[in-house]
Every structure is written in structure tokens, then in C-alpha cells.
Amino acid sequence: MAIIGNIIKGFIEARDSLSQERNPVEEQQAELKDLLTHAKNTQFGKHFDFESIMASDDIGKAFAKSIPYYDYNKISNEWWSKVVDGEPDVAWPGRPDFFALSSGTTGKESKRIPVTEDMLSSIKSAGIKQIYALSNFDMPAEFFEKEIMMLGSSTDLEERNGHKEGEISGISASNIPFWFKKFYKPGDEIAQIDDWDHRVLKIAKEAKNWDIGALSGIPSWMELMLKKVIEYNEVEHIHEIWPNLQVYTSGGVAFDPYEKSFNALLGHPIQIIDTYLASEGFLAFQDRPDTSAMRLITDNGVYFEFVPFNPEYVNQDGSLTDDAPSLTLDEVEEDQDYVLIISTVSGAWRYIIGDTIKFTDVKRAEIKITGRTKFFLNTVGSQLSVNKLNDAVKHLEDELDIKIPEYTLCAKRFDDGFYHTWYLGSDSKVDSNKTAEVLDTYLKGANKNYKVARSKALEGVKVHFVPQNIFAEWSGANKKKGGQVKMERVMGEEKFAEWEDFVSQKAK
Structure with a gap:
């Protein structure tokens, strides 16, 4: 009998039954006031006169009117560069002990995103909220005695000018509570092993x-790890090694493109739970089984705004027009795409x-991630966002009975247009011309x-099939394997030329 598991499960269910009904709109209003109050005496708070914003009749409207949108380059150049140099009280009180390095899906140059003590507390709090939400999934008591594989970046953080740097998954794992280490x-x-391939082999x-x-981690890297475990141990599927595996918490990207290839590695279906842990904070998680959508965490140090995802509001580089x-x-509508804007306890403002x-x-x-602002394919007016591209790939998988966990594309100019x-990315052998026809028709x-x-x-459409591992090798060559690194779904012509040259070199 799972004595400890029953105790943990009973505590979670009791805790969940005592929780009060939420009002996300009111929680967000309170979060904005709290953020402004805490940061009013920082350089940023004084520059934008947070005191006056808090004294206005409509704080949300005054906040939006007073402060411009910031992408990473803008906030880094104007504010965060001073934080990196060690100045205190710049965009949030004090100095952060950590910076999250993020190359994300674009560029070799890492971004440095402040991670304050308040943000670490926010991330831990979100993790606890997610654990409490497990009461909605009716997991057996035995589940709460099993181990959890968290596949992130290395926890061997780099020391730099009095602070530590690493990807957010590595920072989070290096700060897990002592009771969780078991x-x-x-x-x-x-x-702590930095080399991805060495770590996965271990x-x-x-x-x-x-x-x-x-299991917990980004789908693309989780798949590669599971394949390595299966191959090394010479088994058919992962349940031959881990028979009690019941849950996978995905994160960072939409899980849909990976669903078919991921399930092929299992002996039987498991519960998939989506999460949204970004370098800038833990933003949402799936808290009930009858949906794949995630609930925004509206009472945890993050204030959200939403910009309609219309071409006239989004610049080519993914930034927003003024x-x-x-x-x-309280103003959003369902089934409309929005650019997500956040303000946080790490000093991100209208970010x-x-x-x-x-x-x-x-x-x-409750939300779903639909794509990236930079991956919006609008060349010659086609207006395809990543969720529409994902749908098309899923259609290909169903129509042609293949698995395509990875893909990328470009609106490439040829002599005739x-x-x-x-x-x-697929290890299946399929006719490219037939695939292009099916894709175009869909x-x-x-x-x-x-x-x-x-x-x-x-x-029209041109299609090339390449082995799935080519995408991981591309990420390794351009950024770093594992962690928060995600494949760019849409490329500009210059980057695409580099990609095609990389593929041709690998084919030799």
C-alpha cells in the first residue's frame, strides 16, 4: 500500500477543496497595483512616475498610456544593461542574483533576462499551484511516490560579475527545495553536465x-532523450524501462506537432499536461484534464496585456507598432490571436x-500558445501563423500516416516567383511531390x-524531407542542444540559405 502516496494525495485534495473560487480579472488588477507599488522607487518607476499612475482613476489605462512596449533589445539597451553591470534598483528593487540566458528560437547571441528572488518565489509558487491541481486529474496514490525526470539545461551555472547565469530550467532546478530532491x-x-549528448548518455x-x-521538459529534447534510453537499453518502448510512467508535463511550445511521434515511444497512453515556463516567468499551466488549454497564473507576480495579432500592429522583426x-x-475575446505582453517581478515592463x-x-x-510573432508568414499575403502551420503538419501526419515532429519553412523567391x-523532419519515406500537393490543397x-x-x-509549395536529427544538429551548431532551445518554424531568406547549406553539408 502506498502509505506516503496516500498522505500526499490526501493533502493535495484537501488543500484544493479549501481553495476559494478565483476571479482572474480582480487578481490581475491587484497584481498591477502590487508591481507598481514595489517598483515605484526604482529608476524605471521614477522615470515613468508610477506614483501618478497609481493615483489615476483607471490604473490599467494609465499604465498602458504612460509606458511604451519593450522588446528585448529596447529594454536591454535602456534598462537591463545597467542591471547586468551591477546597478541596484533599476527596474526592480535590489540586484538579481541570477540572469536567464535565452537564445530562444532566433540568433546565437544569448539574451540576459534578470531573475530576481521575487521571480524565483513566483516560479516555486506556480509549481506548487500545479501540484495542487493534480487533484483534478485523479492520479493514483502510488504516483505521488514516484520520481520525476526534469530534463532541462545544465544546473552548472556560470559566475559573472557577482551573479550566476544559465537557462531558466537550469536556474529553477538548481533552486529546487531540499524535500523535492528525493x-x-x-x-x-x-x-550539472553541460554537454547535452554526454548528459543524455548518462x-x-x-x-x-x-x-x-x-517527465518534464520541452518536447523535442524529451523525445531525443527517450529514444536514447530506449536504444541504449535495447527495449521497444519507454514503459519497459519505466513501467510506472504516467504523466508528461510539456512546456515552451505547442505539443500538437510532437504528439504522434511522442506517443510512438510509449507502451500505453499517459496524461499530457501542458505548462508555460518561459525565461521571463512561469505564466500558465493546464489545471484540468478535460482540456489541453492552460490557465494563466493571474495572482503570481505577472501582469498580462494582450495586443490583437493583426499584421498592421506587428513589425517584420516581431516588435509592435507604437x-x-x-x-x-476583461476585454479579450475567445478564439482571437493576441500578442502576449507581460510585466513582472523581475523588472520586465510591458514586455x-x-x-x-x-x-x-x-x-x-485559459489559453493556448498559437505561435511566435517572428514566425508569422505573411510574404505575398498568405498570413499563416504557427498554429495554422501546425494544423497543416498534423493533417499531413494523418493523411500520409507518418510522423513529423519537426519542420521549418520559408517563403523563398525563385525565378518564377x-x-x-x-x-x-521525418524518418519516413514519402514522395515529396505528393506531400506538397496534399499540403497545398489543405x-x-x-x-x-x-x-x-x-x-x-x-x-506553390516545395517539400523536402530530412532526418529528424538534422534539426537537433542545427540547434547544436547555432545555439546549444537541450534546455529552452526551440526550432525556428519560419525563417527569412538569409537564415534559410544558411539552413539549406547546413542540410546539404550533412547530406554529404
Whole structure:
């Protein structure tokens, strides 16, 4: 009998039953006041006169009117560079002990995002909220005694000018509470290994000694780790190694493109729970089983705004125009794409995180990530966001009975006009011309803007299949394997030329 598991499960269920009904709109209003109050005496707070904003009749409107949008380059140049240099009280009280390094999906140059003590507390609090939400998933008592594999970046953080730097998953794992270490795998020693391939090999060697009940990490890297464990231990699927595996908490990107290939690694279905832990904070998690949407964490040190994802408001580099309108939580509508804007306890203010989302349930504040502002394919008016591209790839998987966990594309100019040129990561052998035809037909039926573009300057679709591991090698060559690194779904022509040269070199 799972005595400890029953105790933990009983505590979680009792705690959840005592929780009061939430009002996300009121929670957000309180969060904005709290953020402004705490930061009013910082350099940023004095520059934008937070005192006057708090004295206004409508704090949300005054806040939006007084402070411009900030992308990373703008806030780094004007404010965070001073934080990196060690100045105190710049955009948040004090000095942060950590900086999250994030190359994200673009560029080799790492971004440095402040991670304050208040943000670490926010992340821990969000993790606890997610644990409490497990009461909604009716997990058996035995589950709460199993180990959890957290596959993130290395916890061996780099010392720099009195602070530590690393990816947010590594920072979070290096600050887990002592009581959790009993459940945490791969454990401190392996987690500190910086080289991804070496770390995964160590995991594969130790895997049979662990009793893993849950996995947590970005889907692309999780898949590669599971494949290595399966291959090294010469088994058919991961449940032969970890028979008690019941939950996977995905994060960082939409899980849909990986669903088919991920499930192929399992012996039987498990519960997939989506989370939204970005370098800038823990923003949302799935808290009930009858949806794949995630609930925004509206009472945890982050204030959200939403800009309609319309082409006239988004610049080519993913930044927003100055006149782009922002909406608050009480103003949004369901099934509309929005650019997500956050203000946080790490001194991010009206920060364009780079993701687009849509609400599936406004009252519950439940969202889905629909794409990236930089991955909006609008060359010759086709207006395709990542969620529409994901839908098209899922259609290909169903129609052609193949698995395509990775892809990238570009609106590439040829002598006779533009073609959407796709590279599909799959180990299946399929006719490229047939795939292009299926893809083109689906997009014309699913998206009226694409259909119009096809009647004008968009000549058609070209498809190339490459092995799935090429995408991981590209990430390794351009950034770093593992952690928070995500594949760019849409590339500009210059970057795409580098990609095609990389693929051709690998094919030799």
C-alpha cells in the first residue's frame, strides 16, 4: 500500500477543496497595483512616475498610456544593461542574483533576462499551484511516490560579475527545495553536465535504476532523450524501462506537432499536461484534464496585456507598432490571436515575450500558445501563423500516416516567383511531390488568405524531407542542444540559405 502516496494525495485534495473560487480579472488588477507599488522607487518607476499612475482613476489605462512596449533589445539597451553591470534598483528593487540566458528560437547571441528572488518565489509558487491541481486529474496514490525526470539545461551555472547565469530550467532546478530532491531525477551530478549528448548518455545508463512516474521538459529534447534510453537499453518502448510512467508535463511550445511521434515511444497512453515556463516567468499551466488549454497564473507576480495579432500592429522583426492597442483580461475575446505582453517581478515592463496566444475560455483565463510573432508568414499575403502551420503538419501526419515532429519553412523567391519551401523532419519515406500537393490543397481549404495568395504571387509549395536529427544538429551548431532551445518554424531568406547549406553539408 502506498502509505506516503496516500498522505500526499490526501493533502493535495484537501488543500484544493479549501481553495476559494478565483476571479482572474480582480487578481490581475491587484497584481498591477502590487508591481507598481514595489517598483515605484526604482529608476524605471521614477522615470515613468508610477506614483501618478497609481493615483489615476483607471490604473490599467494609465499604465498602458504612460509606458511604451519593450522588446528585448529596447529594454536591454535602456534598462537591463545597467542591471547586468551591477546597478541596484533599476527596474526592480535590489540586484538579481541570477540572469536567464535565452537564445530562444532566433540568433546565437544569448539574451540576459534578470531573475530576481521575487521571480524565483513566483516560479516555486506556480509549481506548487500545479501540484495542487493534480487533484483534478485523479492520479493514483502510488504516483505521488514516484520520481520525476526534469530534463532541462545544465544546473552548472556560470559566475559573472557577482551573479550566476544559465537557462531558466537550469536556474529553477538548481533552486529546487531540499524535500523535492528525493524525487528529482536525473539528480544533481548528472544535471550539472553541460554537454547535452554526454548528459543524455548518462541518463540512458542510469535509467533502469530509477522509478520514473513523470517527465518534464520541452518536447523535442524529451523525445531525443527517450529514444536514447530506449536504444541504449535495447527495449521497444519507454514503459519497459519505466513501467510506472504516467504523466508528461510539456512546456515552451505547442505539443500538437510532437504528439504522434511522442506517443510512438510509449507502451500505453499517459496524461499530457501542458505548462508555460518561459525565461521571463512561469505564466500558465493546464489545471484540468478535460482540456489541453492552460490557465494563466493571474495572482503570481505577472501582469498580462494582450495586443490583437493583426499584421498592421506587428513589425517584420516581431516588435509592435507604437499605436498597437493593448487589451486587459476583461476585454479579450475567445478564439482571437493576441500578442502576449507581460510585466513582472523581475523588472520586465510591458514586455513583448514573443509568443502569440488565444483564449479558449475567457472566464477561466485559459489559453493556448498559437505561435511566435517572428514566425508569422505573411510574404505575398498568405498570413499563416504557427498554429495554422501546425494544423497543416498534423493533417499531413494523418493523411500520409507518418510522423513529423519537426519542420521549418520559408517563403523563398525563385525565378518564377515565391514558393513556400518546407523542410519536414521525418524518418519516413514519402514522395515529396505528393506531400506538397496534399499540403497545398489543405492550406487552400483551411485559410482564405493563403488561397488568395496562391492566385497571385505565391506559386506553390516545395517539400523536402530530412532526418529528424538534422534539426537537433542545427540547434547544436547555432545555439546549444537541450534546455529552452526551440526550432525556428519560419525563417527569412538569409537564415534559410544558411539552413539549406547546413542540410546539404550533412547530406554529404
